[in-house]
Amino acid sequence: MAGLKKRRPQSTGSPNIVLVLFLIMFFLTNIIFGLLWYFAVDERNKAFKERDSARAEKTAAQQAVEMYQTVADDFSQALGRKLTGDEITTLDTKRKELLADKYAKLGEKNTDTYKKLIETVRADLKFDEATGQYTTTYAERYKEESDRATQAIASLKKSQKDFMDLQAQFKTLGENQDKFFADATVIFDKQQKAVLKDANRQSEEMTKLVQVNAELNKQIVDDDKRRQDLEKNYKRQVKDLEATLAAKDQERADAGLNRSDTREPHALILDISGGKPLWDDPVGAITRVDLKAKEVTLNIGSAKGVRPDLTFNVFAPSKQIATRPEKKLKGTIEVVRVVGPNSSIARITSMYDSEFPIHDGDLLFNLFWGTHVAVTGYVDITGIPSESPSEQQRQLGDFLYVLARQGILVDAYLDLTDGQVKGAMTQNTRYLIRGDDLRIDQKELENKEPRAERAVAVNNGIITMRRDAIDKGIFVISARNFATVIGYRTATAKDQVGFQPQLPTAGTVTPGLQSGVGGAGGRDTPPPMPMPEPKGTEKSDMKEKEKK
Numbered sequence: 001m002a003g004l005k006k007r008r009p010q011s012t013g014s015p016n017i018v019l020v021l022f023l024i025m026f027f028l029t030n031i032i033f034g035l036l037w038y039f040a041v042d043e044r045n046k047a048f049k050e051r052d053s054a055r056a057e058k059t060a061a062q063q064a065v066e067m068y069q070t071v072a073d074d075f076s077q078a079l080g081r082k083l084t085g086d087e088i089t090t091l092d093t094k095r096k097e098l099l100a101d102k103y104a105k106l107g108e109k110n111t112d113t114y115k116k117l118i119e120t121v122r123a124d125l126k127f128d129e130a131t132g133q134y135t136t137t138y139a140e141r142y143k144e145e146s147d148r149a150t151q152a153i154a155s156l157k158k159s160q161k162d163f164m165d166l167q168a169q170f171k172t173l174g175e176n177q178d179k180f181f182a183d184a185t186v187i188f189d190k191q192q193k194a195v196l197k198d199a200n201r202q203s204e205e206m207t208k209l210v211q212v213n214a215e216l217n218k219q220i221v222d223d224d225k226r227r228q229d230l231e232k233n234y235k236r237q238v239k240d241l242e243a244t245l246a247a248k249d250q251e252r253a254d255a256g257l258n259r260s261d262t263r264e265p266h267a268l269i270l271d272i273s274g275g276k277p278l279w280d281d282p283v284g285a286i287t288r289v290d291l292k293a294k295e296v297t298l299n300i301g302s303a304k305g306v307r308p309d310l311t312f313n314v315f316a317p318s319k320q321i322a323t324r325p326e327k328k329l330k331g332t333i334e335v336v337r338v339v340g341p342n343s344s345i346a347r348i349t350s351m352y353d354s355e356f357p358i359h360d361g362d363l364l365f366n367l368f369w370g371t372h373v374a375v376t377g378y379v380d381i382t383g384i385p386s387e388s389p390s391e392q393q394r395q396l397g398d399f400l401y402v403l404a405r406q407g408i409l410v411d412a413y414l415d416l417t418d419g420q421v422k423g424a425m426t427q428n429t430r431y432l433i434r435g436d437d438l439r440i441d442q443k444e445l446e447n448k449e450p451r452a453e454r455a456v457a458v459n460n461g462i463i464t465m466r467r468d469a470i471d472k473g474i475f476v477i478s479a480r481n482f483a484t485v486i487g488y489r490t491a492t493a494k495d496q497v498g499f500q501p502q503l504p505t506a507g508t509v510t511p512g513l514q515s516g517v518g519g520a521g522g523r524d525t526p527p528p529m530p531m532p533e534p535k536g537t538e539k540s541d542m543k544e545k546e547k548k
Contacts, residue, residue, distance in 0.1 A: 067103045070094035071114045078121050080139025092132035282323055282363035286314070289360050294348040296333055296358060303341035305370070309405035310335040311349070311487040312364040325365065330358050332487035366486050368408050372428045375400065375413040376465040377435025379479040381488070389454060392416045406486060414465060419457030425468055432469040432476045437462060
């Protein structure tokens with residue numbers, strides 16, 4: 001049975017080899033297909049990159065074209081080309097993008113240069129942001145400059161013509177000048193001989209005058225020596241008289257004679273017989289009188305410093321000496337208008353006697369005009385006294401204003417608020433205008449109230465200024481007498497016609513007697529109450545002088 005089994009026929013090839021071959025072919029096929037796929041993908045990527053690069057280059061080229069087009073349009077607009085509305089809008093948009101560095105990444109070398117150039121053009125032509133256009137163009141500027149050049153050329157041609165004309169005139173003038181010089185030389189020679197002859201004559205006269213001058217100088221020296229001798233003799237006599245007066249004062253004090261007149265003595269300015277100036281000279285005269293209008297014309301004006309509010313006393317001229325006053329005071333006037341250097345208009349403020357009216361030729365007097373003065377005390381020229389410190393100071397200010405309007409220079413005055421002296425009296429100060437003392441209430445003084453202490457300080461200041469004036473030889477005059485001397489009349493004065501001039505209050509001749517305005521029964525205000533002795537009293541001053 002074993003013999004009966006069939007055997008399989010033997011195969012011509014091995015099955016493993018086929019499989020191996022199949023696998024080898026499969027792997028080779030996959031490798032080939034993989035390589036083909038890799039190369040296909042790589043080619044595609046290269047194609048994409050080339051496409052993107054081409055697109056970027058195209059975009060850059062387009063942007064470069066836009067940039068250059070924008071620069072070209074901007075420059076053409078600056079040069080004067082007219083653009084449409086759409087072109088202006090597009091250009092304005094592109095220009096803003098260029099200035100905002102939109103094209104900075106293009107790599108163009110001239111981008112910054114164009115940007116700076118556009119900015120320069122915008123500043124030069126004054127670009128209007130609202131309209132997107134330049135306010136002017138280079139074409140317009142060229143036209144303007146061309147017009148200017150044309151005008152300049154025309155002006156140059158005209159100037160050349162004028163120059164040629166001037167040359168011709170100059171030539172004519174030169175010829176005339178030569179002729180004139182020749183004629184003048186002949187005349188000059190003749191006159192020179194005459195002048196030389198006259199100069200020789202004057203030289204001889206000058207020699208004689210020099211001799212006379214030498215003699216006069218010698219006489220001046222001799223006169224000066226005599227003057228010095230007279231001055232020494234005068235000072236010696238004054239010293240002797242002062243000693244005599246001091247002795248007389250001591251005798252009166254020893255005799256127990258007391259003055260009942262408590263007023264302070266001061267210089268007598270007016271003659272008590274009629275209010276006439278003793279030593280004053282007239283400063284002018286009246287040239288025309290209009291009694292109906294109560295106006296007069298004066299022969300003085302701005303040349304002498306006359307101005308409105310200046311007042312004068314009026315006197316008739318003497319028949320013997322035309323520059324001296326005669327008879328009584330006629331009246332007073334006040335300047336209202338300055339007409340010219342030597343003419344003024346004044347109104348009549350008062351007249352002494354209607355039967356003795358102001359007349360043309362009458363003389364004008366004002367002893368204080370143009371002088372230096374000092375003011376002390378309470379001055380009330382309005383006729384309305386006040387106890388108020390502020391009102392008193394205001395009235396003092398008004399008085400100082402009156403002085404300024406009168407052409408009077410105030411060197412010093414007493415401040416009524418604290419009793420301090422403002423300014424100082426100098427060698428140029430001629431008068432001390434003495435106001436009233438302040439009234440002192442004894443009870444207020446005992447209670448040390450500010451009103452009383454201020455009054456004490458002011459009154460002490462009055463004493464100090466009066467002593468200083470006496471030491472310096474300054475005339476002292478009351479405020480009321482001062483108003484009379486300068487011809488001042490207050491606004492409250494009554495009818496001018498019939499005015500009676502009051503005599504000055506100047507003390508008395510005999511001790512114990514009172515006379516004049518302000519004497520017994522004539523004083524407007526009661527005398528001030530006694531006040532505490534100031535720091536610098538008369539006794540201490542006398543002691544200091546004796547020590548010296």
